Amino acid sequence: MLFFSFYKSLVGKEITVELKNDLSITGLLQSVDQFLNIKLKDIKVNEEDKYPYMISVKNCFIRGSVVRYVHLPAEDVDVETLQDHSRLEAREQKKQNKQHQEQTNQKSSNTTTSTPV
Numbered sequence: 820m821l822f823f824s825f826y827k828s829l830v831g832k833e834i835t836v837e838l839k840n841d842l843s844i845t846g847l848l849q850s851v852d853q854f855l856n857i858k859l860k861d862i863k864v865n866e867e868d869k870y871p872y873m874i875s876v877k878n879c880f881i882r883g884s885v886v887r888y889v890h891l892p893a894e895d896v897d898v899e900t901l902q903d904h905s906r907l908e909a910r911e912q913k914k915q916n917k918q919h920q921e922q923t924n925q926k927s928s929n930t931t932t933s934t935p936v
Contacts, residue, residue, distance in 0.1 A: 826851040835890040836881055842870060844879065855883035
């Protein structure tokens with residue numbers, strides 16, 4: 820959820836999305852969802868001569884699973900906040916894992932085995 824929240828804060832900013840098929844698209848981030856699917860408007864393909872059929876496209880939807888990289892403007896990235904939230908999320912996940920392990924251990928100690936006589 821950390822990256823989803825972060826990307827939501829970048830709506831309206833210009834980003835470049837590099838796809839797994841080596842196509843790079845620059846445009847204004849219109850929206851992003853929990854699967855990191857991205858909607859861009861006013862797009863421009865970085866290598867128009869390599870992808871001439873993309874020249875007339877103005878808006879696009881990019882499925883999150885085909886994204887290789889998302890290039891962000893450096894001035895829009897608050898590194899300290901990202902680091903703080905990452906640490907907090909890791910701490911919470913560690914706590915949840917510990918609770919789950921304790922529950923599993925309790926269940927296994929509560930089960931009794933009976934042997935037939």
